[in-house]
Amino acid sequence: LRRGIGEIIYTPGKSDDQLVKIARSIAEHRSNAIFSRVSKEKYELLKTVLPDLEYREDARLGLCCFEPPRERGNVAVIAAGSSDKPVAEEAAGVAEFAGCHVERFYDVGVAGIHRLFNLLPKIRKADAIVVAAGMEGALPSVVAGLVSSIVIAVPTSVGYGASFGGLAALLSMLNACSGGVVVVNIDNGVGAGLAASLVATK
Amino acid sequence: LRRGIGEIIYTPGKSDDQLVKIARSIAEHRSNAIFSRVSKEKYELLKTVLPDLEYREDARLGLCCFEPPRERGNVAVIAAGSSDKPVAEEAAGVAEFAGCHVERFYDVGVAGIHRLFNLLPKIRKADAIVVAAGMEGALPSVVAGLVSSIVIAVPTSVGYGASFGGLAALLSMLNACSGGVVVVNIDNGVGAGLAASLVATK
Amino acid sequence: LRRGIGEIIYTPGKSDDQLVKIARSIAEHRSNAIFSRVSKEKYELLKTVLPDLEYREDARLGLCCFEPPRERGNVAVIAAGSSDKPVAEEAAGVAEFAGCHVERFYDVGVAGIHRLFNLLPKIRKADAIVVAAGMEGALPSVVAGLVSSIVIAVPTSVGYGASFGGLAALLSMLNACSGGVVVVNIDNGVGAGLAASLVATK
Amino acid sequence: LRRGIGEIIYTPGKSDDQLVKIARSIAEHRSNAIFSRVSKEKYELLKTVLPDLEYREDARLGLCCFEPPRERGNVAVIAAGSSDKPVAEEAAGVAEFAGCHVERFYDVGVAGIHRLFNLLPKIRKADAIVVAAGMEGALPSVVAGLVSSIVIAVPTSVGYGASFGGLAALLSMLNACSGGVVVVNIDNGVGAGLAASLVATK
Amino acid sequence: LRRGIGEIIYTPGKSDDQLVKIARSIAEHRSNAIFSRVSKEKYELLKTVLPDLEYREDARLGLCCFEPPRERGNVAVIAAGSSDKPVAEEAAGVAEFAGCHVERFYDVGVAGIHRLFNLLPKIRKADAIVVAAGMEGALPSVVAGLVSSIVIAVPTSVGYGASFGGLAALLSMLNACSGGVVVVNIDNGVGAGLAASLVATK
Amino acid sequence: LRRGIGEIIYTPGKSDDQLVKIARSIAEHRSNAIFSRVSKEKYELLKTVLPDLEYREDARLGLCCFEPPRERGNVAVIAAGSSDKPVAEEAAGVAEFAGCHVERFYDVGVAGIHRLFNLLPKIRKADAIVVAAGMEGALPSVVAGLVSSIVIAVPTSVGYGASFGGLAALLSMLNACSGGVVVVNIDNGVGAGLAASLVATK
Amino acid sequence: LRRGIGEIIYTPGKSDDQLVKIARSIAEHRSNAIFSRVSKEKYELLKTVLPDLEYREDARLGLCCFEPPRERGNVAVIAAGSSDKPVAEEAAGVAEFAGCHVERFYDVGVAGIHRLFNLLPKIRKADAIVVAAGMEGALPSVVAGLVSSIVIAVPTSVGYGASFGGLAALLSMLNACSGGVVVVNIDNGVGAGLAASLVATK
Amino acid sequence: LRRGIGEIIYTPGKSDDQLVKIARSIAEHRSNAIFSRVSKEKYELLKTVLPDLEYREDARLGLCCFEPPRERGNVAVIAAGSSDKPVAEEAAGVAEFAGCHVERFYDVGVAGIHRLFNLLPKIRKADAIVVAAGMEGALPSVVAGLVSSIVIAVPTSVGYGASFGGLAALLSMLNACSGGVVVVNIDNGVGAGLAASLVATK
Numbered sequence A, B, C, D, E, F, G, H: 001l002r003r004g005i006g007e008i009i010y011t012p013g014k015s016d017d018q019l020v021k022i023a024r025s026i027a028e029h030r031s032n033a034i035f036s037r038v039s040k041e042k043y044e045l046l047k048t049v050l051p052d053l054e055y056r057e058d059a060r061l062g063l064c065c066f067e068p069p070r071e072r073g074n075v076a077v078i079a080a081g082s083s084d085k086p087v088a089e090e091a092a093g094v095a096e097f098a099g100c101h102v103e104r105f106y107d108v109g110v111a112g113i114h115r116l117f118n119l120l121p122k123i124r125k126a127d128a129i130v131v132a133a134g135m136e137g138a139l140p141s142v143v144a145g146l147v148s149s150i151v152i153a154v155p156t157s158v159g160y161g162a163s164f165g166g167l168a169a170l171l172s173m174l175n176a177c178s179g180g181v182v183v184v185n186i187d188n189g190v191g192a193g194l195a196a197s198l199v200a201t202k
């Protein structure tokens, strides 16, 4: 049992055989589980073994819930651009599955910082704030300067050229000069959602 | 006011003039403040303006406390090797300054994992766990597999050759396959301690 | 004759013509040989020339054995995650082909370190231990702290984002603070199996 | 004649002999010239040949002005942190030497974005805006979202660990999602000031 | 309103749904807009919502013009090789859309520098000069030594091997020893065209 | 007890206090120990606590031997250039301390490959072969093609420019196309000597 | 006219239109030309305009010869592995087209250095020696230690993992400790062949 | 005997003992030799053993000539900036020592390309052309487009920031789109001079 939210299975690189075997073991033990980066095809496969598996296409998550999660606190999930949505949804999905109340704030890039300011009163209510951003990854730094909760920064691989697959955003976030910013791997919405849940646990 | 613990001033690269000016402003506003990476010489300089400034040599911190911090929860600070101690002390010092109760667990490298197991009951009492490690940076991943609190991983620049100044440990931590690991910049004990304080706030 | 186990032919990037020519030369000299990274299609092609060629699909190996190998010692092959299996099987296949007795220990990641502890008595019987791991590549360091044989670490390209195609695991393993860890190229199961055979030779 | 502001001589790596020779040629032709990265010692040396050489210690510039520059437009120079000041001063000095009217806005980091907002009316008057920032280098992106002039971003080597000598800030600025941001080399205040002058030329 | 040329929408990574939604909002507000990196298919999709959308196939741009742009100055767009044309056309297209008069100078690589010399009188008429080059990216430096306007350098990903996807050209341009060179992201014709327009605004 | 050769203490980055404390604990338990990268000054310090500590200046090792090591097999240590000697001596010293019989073969670079050929009969007698090389790091690959024992390759930081502190040699060795090559960290003579001892254990 | 061997056209990234236009100009001026990296399809296209175009499939070259080349000296082309053949053939093809007499020596890797020794008398007859090698790229260094002509090293992208697309071989060759080695870009057979021709010109 | 110019000894990283030993062996065999990167102190040391050793301070070379070199052809050595002079002099010194006639062309950067044009008639007389350049390293590409001899490019570590110790110039030169450019290691004047000598040998 991983911190009360069950197993998290990263599906890419696993064969159909391996996935079915994992699904069967989950079905048998009736344990909660999350499948991540699930394609439509893989979902259909898993559903043959786990008929109640919920599919969140936006988030590429397969959620398998045998017992309801404990109740947790508030999590805000902010995304800089519309291309960062899949990663943000992954974080939101995991946090919700873990029992958090999640508010989404999308399309709040640093290029139009005024949008962020209007949303601040709502964002400040969160116990933990996930910020997903690609390209220059400046948003977590700006947000952290305006709130007092922890900011969990997720660099995304959105961008081209000198973004080097998310490296620019990753480095940017690691160097955030505002205090209270912590970072997870590029595109790691699952890790961000899980960390947010741990923080938002009273 | 930065999350109730006052200003944090990174001293390297600042001239004596700039530091004295900052110290004067702090003295005037009687605001809490932390000076980081403070050399003995710089400490003496700052003390001329802030006579009550406390110096933690191990942590290279100068702590300036006008009003006692709010009370916060428990933080565990784990260090892999003895060379990681300055970074670990920096995290511990900041967390203590912010009002946390801090327990230190040093010299708990993955090369002698049994030491870690004996300490687990104590470590598990923490609301947030900071893990500082250099070289291969494997410790946060191992710790996170054994606890249920969030693990704030601090890569250190301890090592040589292919450690590339802490890059190996940083990448290792970002790829931690155990859930619940978040990462800060190389040698960033201040950031880790601050994040731990935010998490350990009830 | 390369260390008594015959030629090892890396098949990717070789044309059908080149492969048939190599296979013919092997058939003619009746020398033992290993084809690595063999696709199903390439295997069918090679079989037309070498009808007794054995195919290990999991390991992507084609094994061509004209004379039985000398007897060698015990090799343990440990894999961190299920996605590391192809690389681990490649190492195991080469070691077996070279005459070693191989025990496999799969799905023993650092995130659930207790599994490793249960297996230690068996692992300690090996003359050489191969450890394949992707992502943060922490496993070889942990294993090496618990055994007294040499640990041959194989970083795998399993992971995403800041794993940079296995670079994170590679650097981690090169910086292993436990003694007795040596490293081969990313995904180089062949090299690890061959090195293990050389060590496990009495 | 380089765009009407005379030669710009980068002094590091040049021997005393080479510098004296260059200074003599300037004295002879009575051409305007800028010496950059000038230490106190080098300045004294150059002054023996060019007695009217002006020294700007903050900017590490030696300015040699035989004929007054043409008049140019307004340039704003913004610096994120106090450690970025030398680079910002270098840009400001070059722009002033070229005939621009320069306004300085220092200590305007993204961690306290409100300061930026108060200064916007003044900043918007500039024909070209130089923004110097280290660490995560987020400031140019934020500024560019709020103004309509071109933003010339100068990454600085201020930072540590994963800032990799200014690389993090450089990549961040190259990936700025706000339009109208262009970038010069790390710590290249001279280049930024020169580019700003060219833009602010009516 | 972004500097008087309307929204710029980067289409890759956006779903059909997202694009249609953006197009509808543009149609409703009758605001000028540029879609970048538009495939033939995406163009057909967007046209169903924006029937007057102009497609520049060479430039991969979709231009949506409800009100004519303000008049701006002269921009020269120089491309080193014929493979750099798409990026150059992207810059030219954006500058034209913004109201500039654009002259194109293609196939002017450093390998045949004499071609450049013949074109200099025309190039020197431009208020801003965009130079797109891949491989060694030497052209902006050479051009900047021969003109007095600002040079906006766009590294392209044209090349192979040690060009590392445009990195070689990018670094080359950032280190341009001629003054007056500024740089945008690899393949970022949009950014270069926009910056040129801002400079060429009287 | 680490594989029967006692503790190995990496001295750089440890304070005098820390070193004295470690030395005292060793003196008390009368356990064998190796101090690595020991400066003359640090050696004098350690000797005050451990009067029998042997100093190998070439190898920068401090050897502390309370009980004689078990007997082990033959190890060959080959060094490409004379600047690689300190690393080679470190490996040789550790292997000798562990009970191996060590033969040294220095100045055997690939630039004069004939020297290597004359030494082959002697080299082939070793149970394990350590090869230290900097710059292009080609030697391990060449050696491994000529022997049947395992080759433990140690890249050294000898070189300049594109050797990038030993990175070139490291990558070269990881890509060795000859079978039977394993690699340790840059300049890690200790690790190579320890691995050789484990292999040369009958 | 480029050094007496005509234009060299790199075909990837050029559209059919662009290629036809180039071919027409060549046909019109009846100038010698080389098309590189030519696919079967592109060859058919070019042949419609240049009916005498010769196709070397192995080398991916299209050779267009209107007037016979001047006579030049001897060039040896050595390839380490069979996968390096396309690059080696590219170099050989260009050198032959330029008028050199070319001898090929393939499959001469450092793993079986004895093969090289047998061929030395022939190799030493060359005025210039091209050596193509991937993976660890050690061969040029070994060859250069045994001959007195210049060695033009071509790193190839053959390999996987830490070969990083030819980077390992490239760095290795740049650090060659044998004198007389010069290097061209990864997979740049054309450049190597051209350089060899220039050297082999009496 | 290495290509008729004797041993070349790289002195950094060699102890005084090692250097004296090498010098004695040279004195004994009366063989020509070049010591590179020789400091004033090391020169004095070597002179005690080799009293006729000539010191070229600019080039940091110690030249030891027992028998006059064979006569060779013409070599041009071009340097982009005055800081590139030490590397250029190293190349020139080695070529002269090998018997070439060397012409120097310094301070011919791409920023003032007209200077290059005036010198072309002289440069074109060389059998081999060495071009040393730092920062963006564009000069070899420009030169190669204007001459028909081979161009041996030496990247120098001159620069700062994104020059990354010569990496930018190195990559630039490897990607030179003009034909006939070959490259040596960063700051490797010795290698360039030696290669030029080999080419300029009739």
Ligand SMILES: Nc1ncnc2c1ncn2[C@@H]1O[C@H](COP(=O)(O)O)[C@@H](O)[C@H]1O
Pocket: C008, C009, C010, C011, C036, C037, C188, C189, C190, C191, F177, F178, F179, G080, G081, G082, G083, G109, G111
């Ligand atoms: N999967 C593999 N990984 C690394 N090296 C390999 C592999 N398979 C074969 N080799 C080695 O690669 C070389 C084959 O080179 P070639 O077949 O000539 O391109 C031989 O030295 C083999 O030992």
Ligand SMILES: Nc1ncnc2c1ncn2[C@@H]1O[C@H](COP(=O)(O)O)[C@@H](O)[C@H]1O
Pocket: A080, A081, A082, A083, A109, A111, D177, D178, D179, E008, E009, E010, E011, E036, E037, E188, E189, E190, E191
């Ligand atoms: N080709 C392009 N390259 C760089 N930035 C672009 C490009 N096209 C659009 N943009 C910018 O990218 C941002 C669009 O972000 P979004 O559409 O929210 O993902 C805007 O700030 C645009 O100005």
Ligand SMILES: Nc1ncnc2c1ncn2[C@@H]1O[C@H](COP(=O)(O)O)[C@@H](O)[C@H]1O
Pocket: B080, B081, B082, B083, B109, B111, C177, C178, C179, F008, F009, F010, F011, F036, F037, F188, F189, F190, F191
């Ligand atoms: N020169 C060395 N290179 C690599 N590892 C070393 C070296 N010397 C000691 N070690 C290892 O580094 C670790 C010492 O960590 P610590 O002394 O706690 O900082 C031990 O695991 C040693 O085996």
Ligand SMILES: Nc1ncnc2c1ncn2[C@@H]1O[C@H](COP(=O)(O)O)[C@@H](O)[C@H]1O
Pocket: F080, F081, F082, F083, F109, F111, G177, G178, G179, H008, H009, H010, H011, H036, H037, H188, H189, H190, H191
């Ligand atoms: N400045 C230099 N740059 C590159 N290689 C050099 C230089 N000086 C000497 N060498 C080469 O380095 C090798 C010397 O190796 P060693 O003196 O044994 O460390 C010889 O092959 C020389 O040709």
Ligand SMILES: [Mg+2]
Pocket: A080, A109, A110, A133, A134, A135, A136, A137, A138, A139, D177
């Ligand atoms: Mg962003």
Ligand SMILES: [Mg+2]
Pocket: B080, B109, B110, B133, B134, B135, B136, B137, B138, B139, C177
């Ligand atoms: Mg560690």
Ligand SMILES: [Mg+2]
Pocket: B177, C080, C109, C110, C133, C134, C135, C136, C137, C138, C139
């Ligand atoms: Mg792992």
Ligand SMILES: [Mg+2]
Pocket: A177, D080, D109, D110, D133, D134, D135, D136, D137, D138, D139
């Ligand atoms: Mg900043």
Ligand SMILES: [Mg+2]
Pocket: E080, E109, E110, E133, E134, E135, E136, E137, E138, E139, H177
């Ligand atoms: Mg170019």
Ligand SMILES: [Mg+2]
Pocket: F080, F109, F110, F133, F134, F135, F136, F137, F138, F139, G177
């Ligand atoms: Mg070497």
Ligand SMILES: [Mg+2]
Pocket: F177, G080, G109, G110, G133, G134, G135, G136, G137, G138, G139
């Ligand atoms: Mg090779």
Ligand SMILES: [Mg+2]
Pocket: E177, H080, H081, H109, H110, H133, H134, H135, H136, H137, H138, H139
């Ligand atoms: Mg240059």
